[in-house]
Amino acid sequence: MVDTDAKRAAGRGLAGGIAAWILGYLVVYVLHGTNIENSLGSQILEFLTGDAVTWKLVGWLFFNAHNVTVTVPGFLGESAWNFVAQSDEAALTALFVLPPALLILAGFAAAWNAADAPTTAARNGAAVVLGYLPLSVAGAVLFTIGSEDATAGPTLVTAVLLAGAVYPLLFGAVGGLAGGHLSAD
Numbered sequence: 001m002v003d004t005d006a007k008r009a010a011g012r013g014l015a016g017g018i019a020a021w022i023l024g025y026l027v028v029y030v031l032h033g034t035n036i037e038n039s040l041g042s043q044i045l046e047f048l049t050g051d052a053v054t055w056k057l058v059g060w061l062f063f064n065a066h067n068v069t070v071t072v073p074g075f076l077g078e079s080a081w082n083f084v085a086q087s088d089e090a091a092l093t094a095l096f097v098l099p100p101a102l103l104i105l106a107g108f109a110a111a112w113n114a115a116d117a118p119t120t121a122a123r124n125g126a127a128v129v130l131g132y133l134p135l136s137v138a139g140a141v142l143f144t145i146g147s148e149d150a151t152a153g154p155t156l157v158t159a160v161l162l163a164g165a166v167y168p169l170l171f172g173a174v175g176g177l178a179g180g181h182l183s184a185d
Contacts, residue, residue, distance in 0.1 A: 013127020125176015
């Protein structure tokens with residue numbers, strides 16, 4: 001019975017993590033994709049690389065919303081940027097709320113009606129890392145722009161550790177506690 005419950009919780013966590021990551025990226029794309037596509041920076045990057053970059057730049061904002069910087073090469077070396085943190089636009093800085101909110105909801109769903117003890121509920125909620133981490137790793141690699149000589153993209157270690165592991169473990173567990181608590185009532 002315990003193995004079945006653990007497998008079920010892992011499956012819900014996996015599905016919740018995948019759903020939270022994809023939904024988060026899509027929300028950023030819907031809210032900011034057109035502005036990015038029409039920006040001068042995007043058009044220059046597309047000209048220089050010969051590739052469509054809008055979807056990658058949206059990924060940069062998505063990682064920025066997790067407090068992950070983007071490493072950009074320059075004349076004086078690489079620099080790290082967080083376009084969300086450095087913005088004065090409320091619509092852009094509001095993105096900081098998106099990943100925690102989606103992960104709390106995913107953790108809530110993963111633990112709903114599945115845990116008797118708070119520690120089990122938190123563990124079930126934190127299982128969203130099973131879906132969120134692999135997509136964060138893939139996104140950090142896929143959202144890189146450039147060639148072998150010069151690349152720009154999410155800072156890999158921070159993307160994996162912070163966005164891929166810390167965020168889903170922390171916020172998924174918080175959601176799991178809430179889901180486990182409410183389902184026990």
